[in-house]
Amino acid sequence: MTRRSRPSLGTLLYFVTLLMLGVYFTFAAVQGDYGVFKRAEVEAEGRALQAELDRLEIEVARMENLTRRLSDQYLDLDLLDEQARDVLGMIRADEIVIR
Numbered sequence: 001m002t003r004r005s006r007p008s009l010g011t012l013l014y015f016v017t018l019l020m021l022g023v024y025f026t027f028a029a030v031q032g033d034y035g036v037f038k039r040a041e042v043e044a045e046g047r048a049l050q051a052e053l054d055r056l057e058i059e060v061a062r063m064e065n066l067t068r069r070l071s072d073q074y075l076d077l078d079l080l081d082e083q084a085r086d087v088l089g090m091i092r093a094d095e096i097v098i099r
Helices: 009-031 036-069 077-088
Strands: none
Touching: 009 036
16 A cells, blocks of 8 residues: 655645745736736837827928928918918909809
């Protein structure tokens, strides 16, 4: 007859502690402040901010172009006429307004 000996309480506690530490570090690596999900979230936010920056740079370039075209050094009469009509609501005598 063989007698089976059960593992001692210390050995069982040691393995349970190791298992819990492994679960904790795995959870921290996936869900923690520097985990996989946080990294994906930060990268997505970075892409969104880069797209907004690109859109704003295009808008600034357009506004700089319009400002330059209305400056004293370079005056675009067509743009000036368009702005005056838009802001002041003016029309020429030979135009027909349809509302």
